[in-house]
Amino acid sequence: MSEKPVRFGILGCASIARKISRAINRAPNASIQAIGSRSIDKASRFASENGFPASAAVYGSYEAVLDDPDVDAVYVPLPTSLHVKWAVLAAEKKKHILLEKPVALNVSELDVILQACESNGVQYMDATMWMHHPRTAQMREFLSDPQRFGQLKSVHSIFCYNPGPDFLINDIRIKPDLDGLGCLGDAGWYCIRAILWAADYQLPERVTALPNPEFNESGVILSCGASLSWTDGKIATFYCSFLTNLTMDLTCAGTNGYLHVHDFVIPFQEKVASFYGASNSRWVNFGCEPTPTKHKVATDLPHEAIMVREFARLVASIEGNGLEPEKKWPIISRKTQLVVDAVKASIDRAFEPVEVGNY
């Protein structure tokens, strides 16, 4: 790497920031420049516990990170309700933004963020790590192959985990003033993104929430699901939960092919991930042929480090070469949020069908 690494500032000491700090350390074109927390002690402890370079600045506020001229980009894992304020301020300070999901409480908020990024010429990307795994590219190639997969007809995604009683009392993801979308914004975000990804980011026409969502005492969603339908006849369903054992399956069925992943959100192993695919299966004698093939995809870097590397590459091409920010990332982030919002609206309307982006 002849180019200077992109220098990251981190806003807050969220648990997920440990993973992304490690990713920044491992990405060849990125470095950790600063961390800020409302408590400087907490920030110092976080820096020392997570292998920050000695050169990294430690601040007692988020503002200080944004004011640091040596910070090129910020990673924002703050509670969702704080995203508008800090992402907009970061954009105004010309910091590129890697924004943790859920990116906003609704699409109106997200539009404020995206507008700020656009008018300040900074790159925006949501931190959906699995998008960047090389397995994802191979699966995309499979789904896009008319012979091997054909037309997409049905998708099912599920992301659940059971973080236990302490999480359900104390975590920000179940607090109405911090992450009001609860499980829908957290685990549901991945399910919806996977469906949109499989549908090549074509927005569904309608969304209908499934019955029986579960809520905590404050009305925050702990589990829910929905069906999505497209005008071309495709259908998708998803389910997400904070009350169910870890499950992260994705099943795509096409006219000519089948794809299944057991661990689409976070591969069970860091260095190799697999998916199952079958094409043109037929009943032969008393069974079927061919049976699904297990495809293994190796990676040197974990997917979160590849995400950081790709984000940093885009930032470097803006800062160094004067290119425009890559629009793909804000576009698919906004589509994901539109579907999140529609699911929420359908839940609020007793599971009535809701037109995406129009209710």
Added chain:
Amino acid sequence: MSEKPVRFGILGCASIARKISRAINRAPNASIQAIGSRSIDKASRFASENGFPASAAVYGSYEAVLDDPDVDAVYVPLPTSLHVKWAVLAAEKKKHILLEKPVALNVSELDVILQACESNGVQYMDATMWMHHPRTAQMREFLSDPQRFGQLKSVHSIFCYNPGPDFLINDIRIKPDLDGLGCLGDAGWYCIRAILWAADYQLPERVTALPNPEFNESGVILSCGASLSWTDGKIATFYCSFLTNLTMDLTCAGTNGYLHVHDFVIPFQEKVASFYGASNSRWVNFGCEPTPTKHKVATDLPHEAIMVREFARLVASIEGNGLEPEKKWPIISRKTQLVVDAVKASIDRAFEPVEVGNY
């Protein structure tokens, strides 16, 4: 085996009867006694092509099979619209009935069949083969374990195949006068049975069809899906299709466990079948532990032969030992039909939620 084998008569020469003929030949307590078809030539050809014993009778009508005093039980793979007539007649002739699915066009028809079986003291079983695979028993044990699986929260099942243009023009499964339920009665039957099986046969309260079912020109369902909900908060979804590559996945998520099968309807291999299970998975460092374990279950006999063996065992215990017919099979068959009917009703009512058994 000291006991005499149960002697089967087969009504008609449906393609699936080839598989069940082989199963009867392989089951240690069953034998093929007769086959009847409207065309005696067709019946003769079927008998010789499918390894029938020389002693097997070949008849030019279904009645003749039912009138053969050496026939103990009949296997009925006729088009669904003929089930009431021939199953009732078989019961009246004191023949035990292994009935191909879909068992009836609706629960009223099925009740006529079940009533005839009950009043004539004959065993009834629907021919849902995977129920009898030893893998199914092992999966049941896993799902019933409070530590390893806990409370069932979500189920998704999908059974699709793409039989191609000839099927879509000529097969009985797409003819409104023969199998009016189309794909819902065929592939959907398996999906619904799998969900009920996972829910320990507790009927869902409500069923809501998914948008975008596909129909042929005669209005027969070629693809559809539904969500099912229970009063305890469980949720299930399924999708079935004649227009999509072979897919037969089942995913069950419980509070403490996860179960996935790639091939729940027909295992990819006859002699060994597998499923994936995980329990009490937790985020550990940057991944999760434990990851799902692949459980392999070996079987000497294919599942359809085990089904025949179990059916014949029940028949022998009625005929030989004077026991009552096993009620489990009519009960779960009726529950499956109730859900099939509710899905059909929801489709007919533009995807309105429908109370199961009450519309």
